[in-house]
Amino acid sequence: MKTLIFIITLCISGFVIAAQKPACLECHQPADVLPKDHKKVKFQPVTCPACHKGVDIGKTDPFAAGIHLKHSDGVECSVCHEMKGSAPFTVKGGKKGKVTEETDLIKDTMVSWQTSALLDNKHANAQVFCNGCHGRELPVFAAEVSNDVCLVCHGPLEDLQKKTEPMEFKDRNPHKSHLGDVACSMCHHMHTEQTAYCVSCHQKFEMTMPK
């Protein structure tokens, strides 16, 4: 999946695309994307989605059908969708999309991913897109990411535990604490500032988050 994402990124060469170009054509030639028996179409900015609709965000699984389903493996939202500006979530070059609380949330998150000084931007620089962590679950309200997903790249846990084992007090290890299994995101927030949770009780601990 990672290679696919990489290829896509290469072919769009950066995140920002010239405004009016049909998003589809960034990756596809009309010839290779249309089945033989497809009716003839002239590629306008939003030609494909006009018929092959995505599914409304906020409904159960936005990737269950339509054009979303076909692109659910490795194509990152902002390849097709406009994330900045007043009408987020429009298909690039298309008409203004409907702004809902969900699209708003995704827009904010995407902008952060693209521009922040937070961990989400670090992931952006490492070519990890929304679905790299959230899979086919859209990063909706209160979305959670399981530790297994983080550990695919950052694991195994034993290595992390070794890395953060204090010289002096071995049980003051944030990756092996009295709290047992905790979510990575308890401290390593992606879209907000990271915090060392331990310190909220153990005020005397000197703990800082890696930059």
Place this chain on the structure above:
Amino acid sequence: MKSKNESGLSRRRFLQTGMTVAAVTASGMAMNLLSPSEAEAMAPKKIPAKWDKTHDVIVIGSGFAGLAAAAEAAAGGLDVVILEKMPLYGGNSIINGGEYNSWTDLIHLRETLKLGDDSAALHKADTLKGGDFYGNPELVQILTDNSSDALNWMVTEGGLKLRPILNRTGGHSAYRTHTCVEGVGRGYTEALKRIAEKRGAKIMLNMPVSWIWREEGDNKPVLGVEVDVKGRKRNLKARKAVIMASGGFSRDIKMRMSFNPAIVPEFNCTNQPGATGEMLRYAQAIGADSLQLCFIQLYPYAEPETGTLDSPAVYPFRGPGYGLIYVDKKGKRFVNDLERRDVVSHAEINTGMKPTYSIFCQSMIPLMGTQDEVDKGIAKGRFFKADSIAELAQKLGLPADTLVATVNQHNQYLKDGKDPDFGKPITARMIPIDKGPFYGIAQWPAVHHTMGGLRINDTAQVIDIWGSVIPNLFACGEVTGGIHGDNRLGGNAIADCVVFGRIAGRSAVK
């Protein structure tokens, strides 16, 4: 219960004093409608026209009480969700000291260890007395009658493992305090979480509940809750019940002070940062009654600088039944070591010197804990160890001759079977501190537990200020009041939370 008319009248009067009547009488408004922030105070909160999500049962809080409630509510296959505001499940429960009171258990520890007699009735009597008879005897009896069943349930269904030790702790007249293998509350939360999740309940983290929706009108039900995730609000409907298991408010300095001004901000606190009282206030805002909110407990043995209750800080609590003693900075005893927490805490403060210390010896360790835990505590600079009492005194910074004299005197009292200084009831299980190595640890009171809270009945239904049940609203655990009186006996909270959590979960789906 009051007649409908009467209660309607008094409610109207109540609302008139609280806010403009017009807002209340308009239909479709949520009851009471005073939101916590000043800015919103006069704006009525409208019941949502549309719900973002619907569940059968919504549990607020993921500690012992919430997990136990969710487990029982989910037993019948209902859709049960636990909303937890913190990024970690478990609240105070997961960091707790792991002490659980039960007069018996499925492995018959007390009999095996030959620690004398006990009964549910004796546990009840101790609990009521330890709280100066402010506790509701009916609720206390439910706690003491069901605590062993709840313990066995966590063992058999949740895989909880107990240490083969049993302690007699402050205010108890029998050896009934159990400890889990982990030596922290996580042993119980993991067992409960296992049961709850096996039955299909789901925990959602980072979900602070910001309001309880109740339909306007007499005896109208609770409908659901609002959550507020970093300013983005969502409304969740509960088809059957909302169960409040949101814990105590020891970390809520303003609320603490408003009920008990003596609990000044300078006190440390043993609790997790999320132990604040907003849920209690939301419940009050929809008419729930509360009681005894001024009863706030200090834990006498917290780490003096920060108030942390780490595993070393549990030893002074576990030890007195085996002969551990407390001394002040002059090296003298200052209290009956088997006293209740409130008495010990105030005696410490009254020494006029911070901190105080626990003194014990090698042979007590396997009875009250593990050598491994003590060794780790030494490495961290929490416990001090020495081959003689004089050396220990020197390490702790206490006058050596006084400490030696104090220990010798106490050893003599054990021989005599009498403590003329403080009247401690001496038992045959108490060990003289005469064979080394010897150990010491510093200790000081920190804010620990809020005994007061929501008024509930014997089926964990929340009662309103007119004495009626609030339909579809249940509460359990530290957020409730009226069980522990003015002083909770150590080890009674886990039992309270699990017993009433289970009751709330079952009542909610009836």
